[in-house]
Ligand code: SF4
């Protein structure tokens with residue numbers, strides 16, 4: 001579907017999902033986060049006593065205020081200024097340590113995860129890897145290869161977006177549309193090359209008959225890799241990750257009726273046609289092209 005509108009985050013109803021910090025801890029399970037969100041003074045006092053004992057330092061209840069590692073807002077002094085993992089991950093620009101190529105054997109990370117197996121489990125869930133593929137964030141250094149594949153006039157229009165015209169345009173798309181936590185490059189492990197994009201985002205600005213807060217799935221793969229099961233492998237990988245890490249109950253998607261291969265990928269991954277057809281004139285070459293609508297209920301996976 002439409003790269004320009006799908007590949008970003010937004011109005012998705014996912015309030016009870018985990019909130020994974022750079023180190024893999026789930027901030028939503030942290031007493032500092034819970035005390036802050038509920039303004040629970042008794043929990044602040046209890047946490048301050050416990051953390052003082054564990055760290056052999058004086059930590060006062062007023063220090064127990066944190067809205068989470070990766071969101072704008074108040075943080076504990078440790079997380080804001082001292083946490084070496086957070087500082088390292090911010091400097092590297094990675095979404096979590098699981099997105100860092102140096103994670104295996106990283107001593108900085110080891111100091112946290114050795115005491116907290118849940119953190120490692122959460123990080124492993126963040127790693128999106130299958131037999132042939134890695135789903136990882138887009139990097140500006142992918143601009144040339146993105147242009148090489150996305151400038152092909154047979155690729156974008158099938159999904160409702162225009163072919164890229166220059167490497168600079170591809171770079172700008174990486175900096176903007178692809179720069180979020182729910183859009184990934186499909187990397188072929190054998191070559192390390194980004195050969196497509198996979199992601200989900202808000203459906204509120206498209207013509208699909210979505211439920212309230214229901215996200216839309218979008219993907220494409222470069223022409224040399226068509227008919228090799230790459231899209232199906234990548235979509236399964238993303239959906240499995242979503243099932244394990246979020247509470248999103250369903251997804252909507254669709255494909256131009258003149259691009260049935262895209263529908264086959266969805267159906268192989270559990271999407272079921274809703275029986276509806278819609279039109280979206282805002283999509284590139286969308287005028288007069290019927291779109292077949294499909295939905296995936298995550299519970300059916
Ligand atoms: S960043 Fe804040 S909420 Fe997250 S684990 Fe650290 S103290 Fe807890």
Ligand code: SF4
Pocket residue numbers: 084085088089092094096097098100101102103106107108109
């Ligand atoms: S080097 Fe270690 S601490 Fe830094 S981002 Fe990578 S895994 Fe995390």
